[in-house]
Amino acid sequence: MEGLELIKMPKRNDLEQKALQFIMNTGYEGVLQSELWRKLGGSSREGSRIALKLESKGLIRREKELRNGRWTYRIYPKRVPASIDSIADCPCLLCPYNPRCGSAGTITPQNCEKLTEWLLGVAEKEVGILGDS
Numbered sequence: 001m002e003g004l005e006l007i008k009m010p011k012r013n014d015l016e017q018k019a020l021q022f023i024m025n026t027g028y029e030g031v032l033q034s035e036l037w038r039k040l041g042g043s044s045r046e047g048s049r050i051a052l053k054l055e056s057k058g059l060i061r062r063e064k065e066l067r068n069g070r071w072t073y074r075i076y077p078k079r080v081p082a083s084i085d086s087i088a089d090c091p092c093l094l095c096p097y098n099p100r101c102g103s104a105g106t107i108t109p110q111n112c113e114k115l116t117e118w119l120l121g122v123a124e125k126e127v128g129i130l131g132d133s
């Protein structure tokens with residue numbers, strides 16, 4: 001194969017990976033399908049195919065949305081990556097019982113009021129965010 005230059009074909013999965021990464025970063029806001037393909041430089045046909053594939057893998061969900069009189073889809077990640085900010089106020093981080101806290105001991109997360117209260121607060125915030133979208 002001397003003298004032959006190997007032509008690098010773009011991997012089929014590359015666009016799928018890029019799309020998933022982009023969608024993951026949109027978090028609870030999601031992204032319009034058309035906007036996503038515009039940003040990634042793909043065609044809408046290719047975009048629909050990839051979106052369906054990601055949906056069938058259970059990685060995203062699509063919701064119909066009426067935009068400028070036309071139906072389109074908004075794409076959301078199925079899982080939103082945790083950020084450091086989201087646990088910055090977790091009571092366990094500064095808890096003096098932390099070294100002894102565990103499921104086998106007398107101090108356990110299962111019966112900790114502070115942790116329960118914090119988790120309920122997180123859940124309430126999430127419901128608020130999802131309700132707004």
Ligand code: SF4
Nearest residue numbers: 092095098101109112
């Ligand atoms: S679960 Fe409760 S007791 Fe355990 S480390 Fe967290 S705040 Fe402390």
